Amino acid sequence: MLEEKTIVGNKNDLFVPSESELHYVKVAENKEEYLKVWVKHPTWLQVEQAMNSVLKLDAKRQDVDIDLNAMYRYCVENFIDKTEPHLGSVDLLRLTPFVGNQLKEILPNPLMSMQGDEAKNEDLEKQLD
Numbered sequence: 001m002l003e004e005k006t007i008v009g010n011k012n013d014l015f016v017p018s019e020s021e022l023h024y025v026k027v028a029e030n031k032e033e034y035l036k037v038w039v040k041h042p043t044w045l046q047v048e049q050a051m052n053s054v055l056k057l058d059a060k061r062q063d064v065d066i067d068l069n070a071m072y073r074y075c076v077e078n079f080i081d082k083t084e085p086h087l088g089s090v091d092l093l094r095l096t097p098f099v100g101n102q103l104k105e106i107l108p109n110p111l112m113s114m115q116g117d118e119a120k121n122e123d124l125e126k127q128l129d
Contacts, residue, residue, distance in 0.1 A: 016041040020081035025102045035099065036084035042108045050074045050110035075107040 008014060020038035027033040042050070054071040057064055076092045080103075083092070095103070 016043050023106045025099055025106070028096075028098060035087075037103070037106065038081040038083070039106055039108070040079045040081045042079060042110075046078060047108070047110045050078070050108070054110065071110060072104065072107075075110075076103070079107055 020040050023037045023039060024034040025037055027035055050071055053074040054066055054068065055064060056067055073093065077089050080092060092103075
C-alpha cells in the first residue's frame with residue numbers, strides 16, 4: 001500500500017529563484033580589487049543542457065569523451081547574468097586563470113548534480129533489494 005504524501009502547498013517552491021546571486025571575485029592576489037558577478041540559478045533543463053555540452057558519445061567506437069572546456073563555456077554564457085564592470089561573453093572567456101578559477105567555484109556545477117543523481121539511484125537500488 002502506498003504511503004500518503006503531502007502535496008506541495010506553494011508552487012513557487014518548485015521554481016528556481018528569479019534573482020541572480022551576487023558574488024565578489026578578487027581580481028589579483030596582490031590587489032584588493034573585485035569583480036562583481038551575478039550568477040543565475042540553473043533550472044533542471046539547463047543542468048541537462050550543460051551535461052550535454054560535457055559528454056560526447058561516439059556510438060560507433062563505443063567511446064565517451066568529457067569536454068570540461070565546453071561545460072565551462074556553457075556555464076559562463078548561460079549562468080552569468082551580469083558583471084560590474086560590464087564584461088561580455090568574449091571578455092569572460094579571456095580572464096586570467098586566477099579570476100577564472102574563482103568563477104569555476106561560484107558557477108553551477110552540472111557534474112555535482114550528476115553525482116547527486118548517482119547517489120539517489122544507489123539508495124533506490126538498496127531500497128528495492
